[in-house]
Amino acid sequence: MRAEDLMRIWMKLMVVSLVATPMMAQVQSPATGAAPAQAAPPPIRTADLCNAVRKLLDDWPQLGRYADANAALLPTEPGRVVFYGDSITDAWTRNGGTFFPGKPYVNRGISGQTTEQMVVRFRQDVINLHPQAVVILAGTNDIAGNTGPETQAMIEDNFRSMVDLARANNIRVVLASVLPAAAYPWKPSAGSPAEKIRALNDWLKSYAASQSVTYLDYYSAMAGPDGGMKPGISIDGVHPNAAGYAIMEPLAEKALSQ
Numbered sequence: 001m002r003a004e005d006l007m008r009i010w011m012k013l014m015v016v017s018l019v020a021t022p023m024m025a026q027v028q029s030p031a032t033g034a035a036p037a038q039a040a041p042p043p044i045r046t047a048d049l050c051n052a053v054r055k056l057l058d059d060w061p062q063l064g065r066y067a068d069a070n071a072a073l074l075p076t077e078p079g080r081v082v083f084y085g086d087s088i089t090d091a092w093t094r095n096g097g098t099f100f101p102g103k104p105y106v107n108r109g110i111s112g113q114t115t116e117q118m119v120v121r122f123r124q125d126v127i128n129l130h131p132q133a134v135v136i137l138a139g140t141n142d143i144a145g146n147t148g149p150e151t152q153a154m155i156e157d158n159f160r161s162m163v164d165l166a167r168a169n170n171i172r173v174v175l176a177s178v179l180p181a182a183a184y185p186w187k188p189s190a191g192s193p194a195e196k197i198r199a200l201n202d203w204l205k206s207y208a209a210s211q212s213v214t215y216l217d218y219y220s221a222m223a224g225p226d227g228g229m230k231p232g233i234s235i236d237g238v239h240p241n242a243a244g245y246a247i248m249e250p251l252a253e254k255a256l257s258q
Contacts, residue, residue, distance in 0.1 A: 096242025
């Protein structure tokens with residue numbers, strides 16, 4: 001996150017801490033015969049807040065997330081593919097997907113990440129793993145503004161940087177469409193992202209064609225008329241469930257086989 005975003009988060013958390021502590025002090029035992037009061041949540045500790053902010057500042061791109069897993073991999077492996085992205089990639093198995101059993105595919109998704117963070121860790125989590133291909137699925141958190149406001153041009157530049165880095169290292173690129181979403185549950189203030197997602201996907205498709213890289217269209221198979229997820233294929237309208245990943249897996253395999 002940017003410094004000003006961290007400061008805003010810090011101030012909000014401090015306000016919550018200052019407000020919550022005296023409120024909890026007012027909780028009293030119920031009178032005799034009265035229904036027992038619901039247990040109050042523990043107060044927010046300033047030390048915990050400091051540690052959380054320090055962790056973000058110390059490793060903004062989260063290079064530490066996969067450092068040990070990367071070191072444990074063989075230097076090379078025939079057919080290795082890195083699936084690179086945010087929570088939609090990160091939670092592929094946790095949300096019910098099978099993540100290509102028997103294939104030498106490596107998951108390097110990190111929940112909440114934007115393309116600017118992914119550019120920073122691209123060498124460690126993609127290039128240094130020597131894959132034959134990388135499947136890049138990102139952009140929805142940029143539209144949500146997870147690390148601050150971004151224009152589409154800024155997001156496009158980050159995709160260009162990742163494609164340039166991959167091609168300079170002889171790694172084949174598959175650019176995946178952003179998945180449909182009608183709203184972001186964690187960021188109601190972002191409004192409806194549907195049109196922005198369509199616009200970014202239009203650019204990704206055009207850019208992939210101009211660069212002779214593969215465009216992987218998840219969107220068309222998963223979007224409803226309103227630009228959100230079709231019913232029954234997600235856990236929250238943004239993240240796929242097992243049925244959603246069952247749609248994505250063969251599409252990804254087809255793109256990689258082209």
